[in-house]
Amino acid sequence: MSVTVDRPEWEAAEERSRRGSHLVEVALRIRELGILLVLGLVVAVTAAYNPRFLSAQSIRDLLLNASIIALLTVGQTLVVITRNVDLSVGSVLGLSAFMTGDLLAGHQGLPIVVALLAGIVLGAACGAVNGAVTAIGRVPSLVVTLGTLYVFRGIDFGWAGGRQINASNLPDSLLTLGSGRILGVPYLVAITVVLVAVTAYVLRSYRSGRELYAIGSNPDAAVLAGIPVGRRVFAAFVLSGAVAGLAGMLWTARYGTVDATAGTGFELQVISAVVVGGVAIFGGSGSVVGAALGALLLSTIGSALVVLKVPSFWQQAIVGALLIGAIALDRWVGLRIAAALRQRSIRSGS
């Protein structure tokens, strides 16, 4: 019944081409490596111009600046993998930032854990709205979350009513969370790294994680495979909301001053980071590690341009170019891999 056919000349040809481009291919395929490569390049060029860019404090700042966006990419990646998108994360962050700030300023002596939980619960509730309308109402998530982007921001403005909460009204423990360190690592960075690691592990090694990829890869097949598609998509939105809620609370901790505009426009930065990080915008592939590195790369480029004294208005153009470059690269690598896989299937097929 075996149908393998000996085709030595193909083997040889492939062997030749494999040796030549193997390293490049691996680097391109493992997206995380590619981002690290570009990141290294950016840091090296900038450090050559100004060596202080590599000081411990500078590196800490780079990580700290990236951490809130990187945190948001964790939730966003879960949603994008399922072939959906969450545009409301910036507004959820803003709402949570103001609410937790208001809570702590209004109730002196309240443990910050309560505020932390409140932020997460609020975010999860916002995510549940997105998830319910998307999964049960079968409305495209792009439209749903575009709507809730404005709704949540509107609630934020209604609540704040032009008020601003200042660091002087906030408990010291909160501000410590925002600027303090553990073993030299800022708390915010540590929280982000832990969350990225845990999510990456779950996505890799648990059924529910693999099912998110399956849903994004082929929604119809996911239904046929008996995956509870609606429940999983709902859960992805709730988690994205919860992460945005957590990020909002940490935003207040880091900046100490909150009004109703916190996090405005973050959704596009987050999605840019996710795409640059190699998560396929139509779902099915990508990793949270890549997405978080994407966030780090984009914010490092921002900082590097300041050091290099490039006028700041160039920054957006460069981020945009990088985004298009990343997608073009994805497409190119995707085509090459598809061609290679077809070859393999011809070789091993009948």
Add this chain to the structure above:
Amino acid sequence: MAQRDDRGAAQSAETSSGPRLVLEHASKSFGSVRALEDGSIELYPGQTHALVGENGAGKSTLVKILAGVHRPDSGRLLLEGRELRLHGPADARDAGIAVIYQEPTLFPDLSVAENIFMGRQPLAAGRRIDARAMRDQVEALMQRLGVPLDPSRPARGLSIADQQIVEIAKALSFDAQVIVMDEPTAALSGAEVERLFSVARTLQDHGAAVLFISHRLDEVFALCQRVTVMRDGRQVFTGPLEGLSTDDLIRRMVGRELDALYPKQEATRGDVALSVRRLTREGVFTDVSFDLHHGEIVGLAGLVGAGRSEVARAAFGIDRRDAGEVIVEGRQLPPGSPTAAMAAGMGFVPEDRREQGLVMDLSIARNASLASLGRLRRGLFIRDADERRLAADWAARLQLRYAHLSDPVSALSGGNQQKVVLSKWLARRPTVLIVDEPTRGIDVGAKAEVHRLLSDLAGQGVAVLMISSELPEILGMADRVLVMHEGRLTAQLSRQEATEERVMFAATGHTTTEVGG
């Protein structure tokens, strides 16, 4: 557990034990369309049962009921004599029913192993997926099937045949006792079909009940022991295959004589209307040349993916072409311009009427007039009245069944939708008409009407190129048959020469004698 052992013992003791799976008098409607009136089937362990019938006979609906995708409106399903209620595909899987679809439904981004075990991955401590165990099990399955597929490669890029192997491995992995194959051979080459058959026989020998659905009756006879014939949503015959001939089956499938279905009139063959010369599109089709005369219907046959639709699309100018020329009525067509093709008198009825042929939300009148707007225009505007007059005229000629011309075409049945697409093009009075799968998914009655219409058109001198995957349609309607295989023309057969065997022979890549184009 004990129950399963009992079952195995009983089965080895006597092969004529009771049926494993029974579907009794199932019906299913979608809106006002009755897809299945009275579907019944009995599947026995260790046997392969064929399900045959024309497109639209209700086979797919029956399969989807067995798969747990559709819930029947009435009727019941029995597994080992006990009633089984399926609330979703997962229930069917848990009951040991595996379905292999014509176009397998895999996750392209995930590995072969994950595709096989999705939702049922072997777990290690802490409910973590045991990747190694999964890989080992898939390797063992592939060994059993005799197919060297790498478990860790992504499913993207697998041939249809290999994708089906993945589906079969999935069925094996949960020890499926009932395996349903829905037209698995439609897109396979000869060697791939053989491989699939040997796998199917192995499954059957291990005591699985196999349901095999195919349009290719020779395959049915080669593989199956029993057969059920369906027509218009009903079971019309069921019994052993032994003693039956192909003609017997076809008569039962069609329920009328073939002549009524394919009312091809003799038409006088006129001058060359369309000439395609050495048309090539890299990687898709190569060096395709043929002539199409006024008054003739030329059938373009071949397997799915042979490049038939692509040739038609390139000839009409929808897709680009890399080399070759297209000549209509003696004049060269510029490449890549459907507008020029239409101006030269060509019409093109695409394969997928929902996606490409119609604007589903627009009214019948709007759709029918869509290709004739230039002619209807008066000054800057198009008048509703003109549009309606044109639509009403063609609706009457094509015997379109509709309530109001202002109804959206989505409200019509498949056959009537196809008539709207046809009237859209006929309103332009084309001299060359390309129709791609003109009767796919429409009922037998509407099919005969479409055939009569095409025949009438040819009688009026229109040159018709008909792409079809249904061999009886090609053989019944075409004056000449062109056959493609993997992007090349492999045969040109006259009506007399064209037999089912010769067309299939050429469609699977064997070049046969050519007749003058």
